[in-house]
Amino acid sequence: MKTVELNGVSKSYSEGQQDESRRLSVLKSVDLTLQAGEITVLIGRSGCGKTTLLHMLAGLLEPDAGVISPEGIAEQCGVVFQDHRLLPWLTVEENLSLALRHRRDLDASEKRRRVLRVLKQLGLEAALTKMPAALSGGMAQRVALGRALLLEPELFLLDEPFAALDALTRSDMQHLLLPLTQEKPITTLFVTHDLAEACLIADRIIVMDQGTIRTDIAVSQPKPRDLYSPQMRELRNTLEQALDIGAPHLDAPSNKYRDTGQDHA
Amino acid sequence: MVRNSSRNNWWGKFLLPALLPLLLLAVWGGASAAGWTNTFLLPSPWEVLEAAKDLGSKGALQEHLAVSFGRVLAGFSISASCALLLAACHHSMPRLEQFMSVPLEAIRVIPPLATVPVLILWLGIGEASKLAIIVLASFFPVYLSTRTALSLCDPKLMQMAHTLRLTKLERLRLITVPQILPGAMTGLRLGFGYAWRALVGAEMIAAAAGLGYLIIDSEELARTDRVFVGIATIAITGLLLDAIFRRLLPQDKRQGALKGVF
Numbered sequence: 001m002k003t004v005e006l007n008g009v010s011k012s013y014s015e016g017q018q019d020e021s022r023r024l025s026v027l028k029s030v031d032l033t034l035q036a037g038e039i040t041v042l043i044g045r046s047g048c049g050k051t052t053l054l055h056m057l058a059g060l061l062e063p064d065a066g067v068i069s070p071e072g073i074a075e076q077c078g079v080v081f082q083d084h085r086l087l088p089w090l091t092v093e094e095n096l097s098l099a100l101r102h103r104r105d106l107d108a109s110e111k112r113r114r115v116l117r118v119l120k121q122l123g124l125e126a127a128l129t130k131m132p133a134a135l136s137g138g139m140a141q142r143v144a145l146g147r148a149l150l151l152e153p154e155l156f157l158l159d160e161p162f163a164a165l166d167a168l169t170r171s172d173m174q175h176l177l178l179p180l181t182q183e184k185p186i187t188t189l190f191v192t193h194d195l196a197e198a199c200l201i202a203d204r205i206i207v208m209d210q211g212t213i214r215t216d217i218a219v220s221q222p223k224p225r226d227l228y229s230p231q232m233r234e235l236r237n238t239l240e241q242a243l244d245i246g247a248p249h250l251d252a253p254s255n256k257y258r259d260t261g262q263d264h265a
Numbered sequence: 266m267v268r269n270s271s272r273n274n275w276w277g278k279f280l281l282p283a284l285l286p287l288l289l290l291a292v293w294g295g296a297s298a299a300g301w302t303n304t305f306l307l308p309s310p311w312e313v314l315e316a317a318k319d320l321g322s323k324g325a326l327q328e329h330l331a332v333s334f335g336r337v338l339a340g341f342s343i344s345a346s347c348a349l350l351l352a353a354c355h356h357s358m359p360r361l362e363q364f365m366s367v368p369l370e371a372i373r374v375i376p377p378l379a380t381v382p383v384l385i386l387w388l389g390i391g392e393a394s395k396l397a398i399i400v401l402a403s404f405f406p407v408y409l410s411t412r413t414a415l416s417l418c419d420p421k422l423m424q425m426a427h428t429l430r431l432t433k434l435e436r437l438r439l440i441t442v443p444q445i446l447p448g449a450m451t452g453l454r455l456g457f458g459y460a461w462r463a464l465v466g467a468e469m470i471a472a473a474a475g476l477g478y479l480i481i482d483s484e485e486l487a488r489t490d491r492v493f494v495g496i497a498t499i500a501i502t503g504l505l506l507d508a509i510f511r512r513l514l515p516q517d518k519r520q521g522a523l524k525g526v527f
């Protein structure tokens with residue numbers, strides 16, 4: 001298990017394709033520690049920079065400034081994206097095997113054994129030979145989860161993995177994730193904009209707003225949790241306050257609702 | 266239901282498409298038999314068939330066909346490999362693409378036949394100038410459809426591949442190639458058709474054999490029946506080759522927005 005740290009990490013994007021001078025500053029000198037074996041939930045409005053932060057941890061983006069340590073952690077991470085990103089021309093088994101291709105130390109039978117074991121853990125045995133198009137949204141996302149777990153990551157990164165699922169399936173997935181992460185703790189960053197989801201699975205909740213970290217709350221209640229217990233209600237209230245839910249800044253509406261439109265997609 | 270639909274299939278796939286050619290043939294034959302046609306401008310179907318038999322029995326038709334086929338194959342191999350290579354280069358080097366864009370566009374809109382005089386001056390009247398015509402005619406369908414297929418590749422899949430630690434070669438083989446295959450294959454099929462169509466133009470240049478030569482030579486000898494034999498051979502062979510090509514096309518397994526593009 002590894003503790004992962006971000007120190008003074010900043011990132012900006014050029015706003016127009018021509019105009020390099022006008023840049024949109026997305027992350028503003030972020031300091032963040034992901035404790036070893038903990039699930040850190042990053043919560044914030046659409047467009048506040050969550051995906052950008054996660055992509056930098058995954059090595060898909062370079063920070064403009066700041067450091068991520070330990071060095072080379074990107075090489076040891078497993079990522080679940082919001083969409084499943086399965087290759088449509090491969091079966092579920094072949095898609096999962098992709099995650100083991102780089103393992104020259106394992107022979108073919110061991111690789112197959114691991115694929116089957118992950119399928120079983122996720123209740124996907126029946127999907128082995130199916131094509132991704134034949135899977136439901138929840139099943140496809142479970143395959144994506146399995147694919148990331150097959151990497152045996154030191155750092156597990158999930159970017160709103162259940163946001164595109166219906167409420168029932170989302171709840172199933174949350175309950176599936178808990179035992180997986182408790183059996184074998186992995187340092188995890190879980191991005192979401194769903195308060196209930198954050199309360200259910202987090203060991204620590206980070207509230208982000210317009211590229212800076214607003215609040216950092218440790219959550220010590222044992223899991224599984226009852227969302228309607230007094231402690232959870234209180235946590236929810238705290239989060240709602242931190243996110244300004246129900247108390248709009250009438251003087252700065254344009255900033256607050258600077259939305260990317262992802263929610264309506 | 267099943268029988269009905271399979272009969273429907275048979276009807277739609279073979280009988281219906283065959284109907285119009287047969288009808289035209291019948292009209293042509295009827296008009297010839299009734300003496301309504303000028304036999305020099307439009308010989309009768311049996312005269313054309315007779316001419317084909319005559320050319321076939323001497324082995325001349327087969328030889329013309331073989332020579333033409335060889336030329337198309339050689340020219341198309343050159344243009345297809347250049348087009349695939351250039352599309353790949355342009356995809357990975359946008360600056361190079363911008364740099365080459367104007368001349369490339371210009372060449373694309375010039376009809377290959379218009380370049381014949383220059384090609385003869387530069388390349389002589391041998392095989393090289395004939396191949397050049399075929400290359401010019403078949404390069405762009407392959408280049409353009411491959412280039413488009415490459416630009417439609419989903420960058421999100423590449424991010425995924427990165428996180429799975431796939432090597433560059435694996436990413437190319439497992440992700441890029443399957444994504445561009447349907448588009449590139451359709452381009453190859455179109456390109457091959459264009460190469461075949463450019464044949465007569467290519468063989469207008471001092472050829473001594475080939476279907477294009479057969480047509481031009483027969484015209485000069487006022488053998489319209491043989492002209493028709495040449496045209497029919499090009500048409501029938503082209504259709505057959507295209508059918509084979511379509512068989513070889515991979516099934517389109519892509520999903521969503523990419524499904525059925527090209």
Ligand SMILES: Nc1ncnc2c1ncn2[C@@H]1O[C@H](COP(=O)(O)OP(=O)(O)O)[C@@H](O)[C@H]1O
Pocket residue numbers: 013014015024026044045046047048049050051052053260262
């Ligand atoms: N490649 C990019 N180019 C320009 N702007 C981008 C790019 N990616 C994201 N952005 C912008 O950066 C901001 C943060 O994006 P993102 O990290 O995706 O937010 P979140 O995941 O929290 O919704 C948004 O305003 C978005 O429009």
Ligand SMILES: [Mg+2]
Pocket residue numbers: 047050051052159160
């Ligand atoms: Mg996001």
